[in-house]
Amino acid sequence: MAGVLPDGGLIEERALPGQHTVLHVLVRWFFISVSLTFLAAVLLAPLATVFVMAFAHGVRAYLHAFSDPDTLAAIRLTLTTAAVVVPINTVFGLAASWAIAKFEFRGKSILITLIDLPLAISPVISGMVFVLLFGLQGWFGGWLREHDIAIVFALPGIMLATMFVTFPYVARELIPLMQQVGNDEEEAAITLGAGGWLTFFRVTLPKVRWGLVYGMVLCNARAMGEFGAVSVVSGHIRGLTNTMPLHIEILYNEYNFVGAFAVASLLTLLAVLTLVVKTLVERTGYRRR
């Protein structure tokens, strides 16, 4: 358009807004460099540090860190916890999203808010509630001790606290997705004589599968990485109730930096993997709302 004007120059700069005038180029350059500098300082430098510190004394020292039985116990505990918590929260997420997305009932928005509640609460409080209930001087503390049941400072407490903090992850992906895809196919299937479970597995599940994967991956990342809530209920018993993040803290405080960052590098790889899966899922056309 502006190109046709014989005396181009200044007119061109004004006539094509959004195009590359000197000011636009400067603003663009400024924005990109500020963004990249900020992210490099607070995000990329720490990420790189994890691996630089983990390999500070070479590959052998790095690998040696994983021969420590306490480290292996921490890895096992974290995997066990996630293996229990993620499936349970997935079943919950599916149930909650079915009830909320398929039916209209009173109190629905309150229910949604309550499901999201753990996200708004400090992880320390999420752990503390279980100490108040099941701790030595907690409500059920005496009874539990009489019956020789350990919840706090033991595996059940760690699982409960992890379940609390990861509670909303699957549900909050599935609820809006199920609401969006609608009920027409399910209603058709039921009307044509399919049972409830058949409809769920053959009609609903395929429709929401990417949202489900997305929610489970985020739930897993949080379950394996949770620190605050688990720290409060764990009791920090080496080789017994230390999860990977808690073990990192102990090693770090003992100035065993190679050990601490070696364990941290595994969790960082997990985070990277989580982001890769997330990006792949988004590429299928699934968009987070």
Add this chain to the structure above:
Amino acid sequence: MSLRKPSVLPGFGLTLGFTTFFLSAIVLLPLAALVLEAGSMPWRDFLHVVLSPRALGSYRLSFGASLLAASINLVFGFIIAWTLVRYEFPGRKVIDALIDMPFALPTAVSGIALTTVFAQNGWIGRYLEPLGIKVAYTWLGVTLALTLISMPFAVRAVQPALLEVQRDLEEAAETLGAGRLYVFRRIILPTVLPALLTGFTLSFARAVGEYGSVIFIAGNLPMKTEITPLLIVIHLEEFDYHGAAALGVVMLGISFVMLLAINLLQAWGRRQHVRAAH
């Protein structure tokens, strides 16, 4: 009076029953226990704990650093969101995916990594040291950790709103002679304001309760670099459940106010959106 609309789909009783049972067992009853525990304290004792100088010092740091972090994210979150939405440059997609890193990265890892980078001999800390700026083990470090872990909230809140800014309006304004700043103030800002404030509130809410990343970089000195969640943990470790519960209730109250604010802001954002569409 019917509580729900009729539907041909099965499973309402089963799924709603399971949902409410599980929600109550895992989340609501434990939280109720916290409130009752604090409620069983005489008022004087409750106030004595939550208004003690050490508690007040921890609120000052927790709230001050969180407000500062949320403000930093307000500015940088906007700049980053703008860069990702408006410009094409090599590596844009990777950067976009990396924004969620603080969500995926365990807070303990963020904590030790940030401390190492900003310690006196760290990659960045060593350049700040001669300038007299100490980050690790000061309130600055706390702010930095809170900024990092709440950054995705700010960026992700603003990104979709920026996509909705009507480019033709901007271009029309510029064609009519409006400067960039004027366009920003009159067209861009009103569209993204609800999203900016939502991002600010979400960042703040996340930062106030954060524990894992902060304790490594904070130094944890009472009255100086001790955040409220850490003070709760200290009470618990001393088996002072009442004191921990009292502080917990204060933080819970703040979470509720934040949640309310976020819901109101989002409702405002939707109204703006509807108005813009007409």
